Amino acid sequence: MRDARGEVRRPIGLRLWLSGGWLTLLVLGALLAPWVAPKDPLMQDLFLGRMPPFWVAGTEPGYWLGTDSLGRDVLSRILYGTRLALIVALVAGTLTCLIGATLGLIAGYYRGWPDRIISRFVDIWMAFPPVLFAILLIAVLGPGLVSIIIAIVVIDWTRFARVVRAEAMSQGAMDYVASAQVAGRTRFGTMLTEILPNVLPTIVALLTLEMGIAVIVEAILSFVNLSISTDSPTWGGMIAEGRTSVHQAWWVLVFPLITLFLTVLSFSQLGEGLKDRFDPVLR
Amino acid sequence: MSGFLSIRNLTVRLKSGVTILRSVSLDVAQGQVHGLVGESGAGKSMIGKAVLGTLPRALQVTGGEIWLDGENLLALPHDTRRKRIGATAALIPQDPLTALNPSKRIGPQITRRLVDILAWTRSDAEARALELLGEVQIPDPARVMRSYPHELSGGMRQRILIASAFAAEPKLIIADEPTTALDVTVQKQILRLIADMQVRHGTSLLFVTHDLGVVSKVCDTLSVLYAGKVVEEARMHRFFMRPIHPYSRALLAATPTYLDPTGSLTPVPESVISAVEEEVRLHDVRFGT
Ligand SMILES: Nc1ncnc2c1ncn2[C@@H]1O[C@H](COP(=O)(O)OP(=O)(O)OP(=O)(O)O)[C@@H](O)[C@H]1O
Ligand SMILES: [Mg+2]
Secondary structure, eight states: BBGGGTOOOOOOOOOHHHHHHHHHHHHHHHHHHHHHOOOOOOOOOOGGGTTTTTEEEEEEOOOTTOTTTTEEEHHHHHHHHHHHHHHHHHHHHHHHHHHHHHHHHHHHHHHHHHHHHHHHEEEEEHHHHHHHHHHHHHHHOOOOOOHHHHHHHHHHHHHHHHHHHHHHHHTTTTTHHHHHHTTTOOOHHHIIEEEEEEEHHHHHHHHHHHHHHHHHHHHHHHHTTOOOOOSSSOHHHHHHHHHHTHHHHHHHHHHHHHHHHHHHHHHHHHHHHHHHHTTTTTO | OOOEEEEEEEEEEEEESEEEEEEEEEETTTEEEEEEEOTTTTHHHHHHHHHHTTOOOTTEEEEEEEEEEEEEEGGHHHHHHHHHHHHHHEOOOSTTTTTTTTTTHHHHHHHHHHHHHOOHHHHHHHHHHHHHHHHTSSHHHHHHHTSSSBOOHHHHHHHHHHHHHHHHHOOOEEEEEETTSOOOHHHHHHOOOHHHHHHHHOOEEEEEOOOEEEEEEEEEEEEEETTTEEEEEEEEHHHHOOSSSHHHHHHHSSSOOOTTTOOOOOOHHHHHHHHHHHHHHHHHHHHOO
């Protein structure tokens, strides 16, 4: 009568381990940057310019991943850049998620005029080309951490709204929702206690994906010099600088690029892994 | 007003104007089982949903009365109506797959009704839920309470839904084809279970099905619905002995009855179908729909 699916504790899986591990490492790196960074990320030393990473002959000890053309330590700069990347990922991702998912949930569950207004708004919003929109916004708001976050939220909330709306709509048509209402639940209560838990796995997957996207957007904006105006190191900024000297010092470009790539990949894999694990139907 | 549930001239339309239920009237007497038969798409589920106030958004009640325990539900303000329905009626749904919340354990889904409706304490409700699960013959109820719906078979889920429908001792239960999604052997057990529970709890039951064989086993009275219109309302014996409406007669001929299980099956003849459709059309003309 009862099969054994519920009995098996699924192992966490390589995907969750690897992505979770990398992100944990990043968080630790960001928090502990002042203590673990081998050098001051802003300290220039023109005599030590373009030093290769540690395994290449002729390096100065202590500069593990080499130095850039101004003699700044690449590893330390990546570590400090992590702080900014993670702040943007966390704050922008969470805000985008809160706004988009709330609107999507309301539209998908209540339908009727709230849905018409929200959906129309989403349609119009999505007609703007996103990158142009971002650059325009930053140009208006002026560069800076807050502007980047606002730009990401303003552009990406529609992704959450659309997906969550569709999901809430299909859940809302199910009999268990009707039963909850027959049992005297209010519509709002039903939305929070019946619909939301079933949409949550999707929201979590979207959220982590969004964090990855936020990291990329921040990098792109730094790349085109629209990000933080101070000289605090950012991954995008490092990539932009590294690009100019890629033939003389490839490491200045490659290490931040790898870090960026692994981070974005980890965010999306973490999301998928969590969804698989916490979706009661897939589990 | 006759009947614990008494539906009078209920008309339900799509917001686009199409009529789904045409001036439907039916009665479920106190402590009795009333069958509602009709082919797929006739509007059986919509009657149940109209009573429970869970019609899909595209549909609305445009006329009629629904009397439940002496009160016209449609005349009540929205919140009062919801409370009244919650305290008086419950549903055994058609599809046990979508009728339980997939992200919640079984226990809370049963106890919730007791806590919400009867304001019981959590531990009282849990004890009662265990007892109910035993009553619907679920082995190892304590473990089932901790399970998620997807961990259980269809028959188990339907038993749980029955337990959960009877939990708060509603005076009326609407069972919407409670056995259609199950295989034949399980169907019989579930049917017997519902009938037993109904007798034991003295509940009034509106039993929706498209299976006259099932009706003949559990119901006291029945209504035959065709294309959103009640074409016959009768006591069981009279209906099976002497069906009046041609569609009812044809339906009976198309059903392997308990009186003559070996008898050959006759499909509903075209002539009867077109006659009923003509009748429905005339009705629409008369009521201007
Ligand atoms: N959400 C909806 N929007 C539009 N039409 C609907 C909707 N739900 C049901 N209908 C229509 O209402 C009519 C009655 O449907 P209902 O579900 O009551 O049939 P039923 O008699 O319960 O059939 P079944 O035996 O298949 O369950 C059908 O013709 C169907 O097309
Ligand atoms: Mg139905």
